[in-house]
Amino acid sequence: MFAGIDYWLDHPINRGKLCPKGNDVSFLVSEKRLRRPLKRTESGWKEISWSEALREVCERLRDYAKKYGGDVIGFLSSAKCYNEENYVMQKLARLLGSPNIDHCARLCHAATVHGLIRTVGAGAISATFDQVLDSEVIFIVGWNAAATHPVFFGQYILKAKQRGAKIIVADPVVSETAMKADLHLQHRPGTDLPLILGIARVLVEENLVDREFVEKYSVGFEEFLKSLEPWTLERVEQVTGVDRKLIKQAALLIGNAERGSILWAMGTTQQVNGSMNVAALAMLGALRGWWGKPGCAIGGVRGQNNVQGACDMGALAEFYPGYVRADDRSALGRIADAWGVELDALPGRGLTVVEMMHAAYEGKLKAMYIMGENPAVSDPNLHHVWEALKKLEFLVVQDIFLTETAQFADIVLPAAAWAEKEGTFTNADRRVQWSFKALDPPGEARPDLWILVQVAKGVGLERFFPYTSPEDVLREINKVVPAYAGITPERVKNTPGGIPWPCPSPDHPGTKILFSNRVFRTPSKRFTFFKLEWKGPAETPDDEYPLILTTMRLVGSFHTHTMTGNAPLLAKRWSPPGYVLIHPDTAKKYGVEHGARVAIETRRGRYEAIAYVTDRVRPDVIAVPWHFGANVLTNDALDEISKEPEYKVAAARIIPLSRRW
């Protein structure tokens, strides 16, 4: 029975604080929860038994793998699911012969993983949240922390500000975070790299570079200096639209701080320059010698409860568990041994989220198994995604609600939500925490782990999946992922606040600060600078589509609004229709009134919203929350390196529809 919510007042991370989303989790007991497996029939959904559902799923998957090879099947794992479930899903995909395993990290922080792996060799935040408290300067890029991480913002960033830290925010919108900043750089969407390089150039020119760090612990600095050549303050001002005095001020604040934090999120990763933006921010930290130093945290702040963990577990097309490269056969040997298979049985690099949709559209991907993800709302260029999902011959969706994606499915499997099962989550600062079961799942809904193990058995892989509990899986993870070696089930269950990886042995306390010995995980063991080049956004405004569209988030809506939309206290405050932020000058130009209904159009689609006329956006920019379907507009152009799509920049136009909504 659902009794209510209480606050864990002495929790070492959230200190008992909950944002609005945490204050209404009644979606758990929503009448709309899935209770039995469903099968699509000509007359609509039909409830079927678990044995029938599993038989059909397993037969179809096995047949596809046998007839065409595993690579015609795509798997989407879930950043909402436990580490154990993500681990098992990627193992299932790969042992079924499919290299195509990915999840929504591709859409949020793939650029972070790639940008950081190239510079420091590890795709995670450099230090735990508490280190931010001791920063003198906090540079926030493309991250509306106040809306997406209110507790982190309130308990760490604003606390640091109260202790005297200066906060610099780079965001095209005056976000709730920017409202609290000491300095706001309101740049044009997609011009993050010039902005960062402009700041870096001032550091170099003003002699504010930590020479010792650069000389002793880095390589490639001379190459990096070449990237600064084009970016004089004049040119940066021209390209970014930010007053050069503000850029210089930001650089001096950063350059004069002994300890600082650089934190970013989707505003900077969801661009075709995403991984370069991240690399530039990492390099900015290196110029100041902030890597490995107490009081400094550098990293992309993960949004979903377990997106760090799902990456760590190898639910990514190019990485096996522990970031072993899928195309590095010599490194894969260890995984093959641990799983008890021949090395040849392990597939290499597969398709990423957006690539899978393209392959489905082209008929190359015939079947998909989607666990706890909702690409029919969350992927860019939705019209294309819907066509792709329709073209699939067989689609299994495993979720807690009948999502927009489930509407395309042949079989829907009802899953237990987080509170109805157990396992570990790895949060944005690498802490692995055990989550205990509080409720029974509704009807016949089952934990994702149970379902995945049944499917593995049904496709004939039983001997590789001898698990009866999440503890069994975690013990295997302890052996396979070195950073998790010491995070045993017994230990993590008894550690409130969790253990930050790397934790190489059961007696290791976990690691709050990475690289504190200034030894990096790159091939040279040094921080790696290289030359960065800006290529500009994939789409720029023109006569037909004269505005730049960017997307944003609301504090009370989580992603595709599947959970929060079914929590009444949240849904009544944050729900469709969404709004679009328009500058007063732009509104006047196009005859749009505050509160009026408007259509936004891009080359890919049309979306209706209510005009919110405000000077919190630049005149050349319109901003729209994406939770309610605005991804029909967004661009699926990819960052070449990370394959992350450019949600944050699209050429758009706006058409008034009525005077008032």
Next chain:
Amino acid sequence: MMAGEEFLGPTIVIDPRLCIGCRACEVACEREHGIPHISVDFVEHMRMFVALNCRHCAKAPCVTVCPVEACRRTPEGAVVINPILCIGCRLCGVVCPFGIPVYDHRRKIMVKCDLCIDRLREGKLPLCVTTCPTDALKYVPAYEELVRERRRETAEKIIRATMEFEEVARRIPLASP
């Protein structure tokens, strides 16, 4: 508090400098009371948020005006409306300078913040204070404590500003912008 000093009850202090407009207080309050007794306002042109709830005034007009004595002050100092006595005349709302009491259409009575009096009696803080991610809402058991804390904060600020000036002067050459 000094012995014999007049006791001015507890209150929830709102610091707009820290409010991020997340409305966690509203959601938590509505979960507890069915109707939210706190709301967050956004003042667009100032780019600031502020949460509004009952001030539990010393000379509470709502207590004075209530014709049926449904609105009264508890021994803890909270101004509360007794739902059994309230006749829904809305006079408390009319006289409240902050627009706090709201009408409960279902029960046909006026409702307002009761400082989570049941939680206070269990030794817990009001729910909005407990959940507030930024500590923009603070529970102050007595006004005198607020005064002391504000003065401490101000003292710290003056000291920090003085030291910061010296620090900046030391680190940044005066020729810079």
